[in-house]
Amino acid sequence: MIVAQQKPLEEIGRMIAPYERVLVLGCGTCMTVCDAGGEREVSFLHSALRLAEAKSGNGGHTFSEYTLKRQCDPEFLDLLVDKVEDVDAILSLGCGIGVQALAERFPDTPVLPGVNTCFMGMAKEWGIWDERCAACGDCRLEETAGICPITRCTKGILNGPCAGTKNGKCEANKDMDCAWILIYKRLERLGQLEKMRRYYPPRNFRAIPRPKRIVSKPSIGVGEDNG
């Protein structure tokens, strides 16, 4: 899933300042799961913005709130047409994809990002999210015992640990595990250390020239082949 963090209230306040009627728009998928921009956060943010406004005495905003099932899906964006007509700006608590999908769908309405989209990851434990995938387009997890060196090694290097690892931790962040120590230990456990002994050439960044498009339309009449 995509993991994000809500922007500081002060920054959000500055962004919405020029607009009178603001729709605070949550997203019911990843942003709900990572507690950054679901229905609950929309409601909290809405209250916080009103409170901040009352406190500063600089009133003048009218807020509305809504949470879509998915901001990144054009099908769901159609549900917003009426709501968007009545506002001067959308404060999206969707990820960067949601913000851009809204901007494409509603070309005349400013869309403001209410969260910082951070990474693709998973819940390590309650309230702790860890990055796991860099979407490099060339998955090599088979070679590295299911542990991604591109994402989890601060240098993203492919041929083993650097010399900076200490106590199994990373030189860039003593709280983070060294990916290559994890990979070594798991390959050893699986009896597959020969995979680490292989030489891996420099990455092919053409595997995913940005921006990337994947075309995967079902071929009609050819059954399940998604060509």
Next chain:
Amino acid sequence: MANSLFEEKLCSNRFLVTTEVGPPKGADISEMVHHIDLLKNKVDAINVTDHQSSVMRFPSLGGCLSVKERGGEPILQVTCRDRNRLALQADLLLAYSRGIGNVLCLTGDSIDVGDHNEAKPVFDMDSVQLLKMIKTMESGTDIAGNDLKGTPKFCVGASVHPEADIIEPQLVKFDKKVAAGAQFFQTQGIFDLGSLRRFMQYASQFDVKILAGIIVMASARMARYMNDNVPGIIVSQAIIDELSTAEKGKGLQKGIEIAVRLIKTIKEENLCHGVHIMAVGNEAIVPDILEAAELVGAYP
């Protein structure tokens, strides 16, 4: 024919001595040049560091040109932190064209530990890939397979960490560096000769030269700081305790004493093929260390 003077020396079976200079932060290179002049006739080669600890400085390539100009033998330290494969190859072509014949291939410290920690870390390559890349260039093409007009030749080295607390993965990487063409290794700082002995038992199966890294500590405080903040350094408690016994203001003297003792033992016991002395900002004291370790005069 050897690719460099240093490569000739690698083949000589003599006890080798290298050291390093750190380029300045700024355009005034007079102090670095002074250090080069002090050291150039006393060691087999002088490394020039490449934004050591990810701190932006005068470039390694520029420092190596100074070593050449002053008549010394430079080892160009190249890290993968700041340049992609185009820039790395270009720098190597420039180095070769200007007579710099030795390259130490490093991945490079993390951007996070340096003074520009908001910069984009490059790491398009790693140290093993960099070694391979040089071999490819020496065969006459760039790594995209295009012919080179004029083929560079280098004597190539790498680093290894015999004191790593989890040594096995480091040895796997060492093997890969040997296979990728490394001819010599300058180790991370050695403080415990036991780990060097164990490492050499392993490394002696390969036809490569190992130079033990000797870091000259200036105080117990510096040792503790390096332990906490400098990647790849594990100063043993015994050394920290010994540094702590120094009188106020005499820390560096104690550090020199320790360095000299380590060098002498390594040489007397023939533990490895040489030493690489890192004085980290105190380059001017390296001649004293060489003299005290009885290495003077042997390295014209």
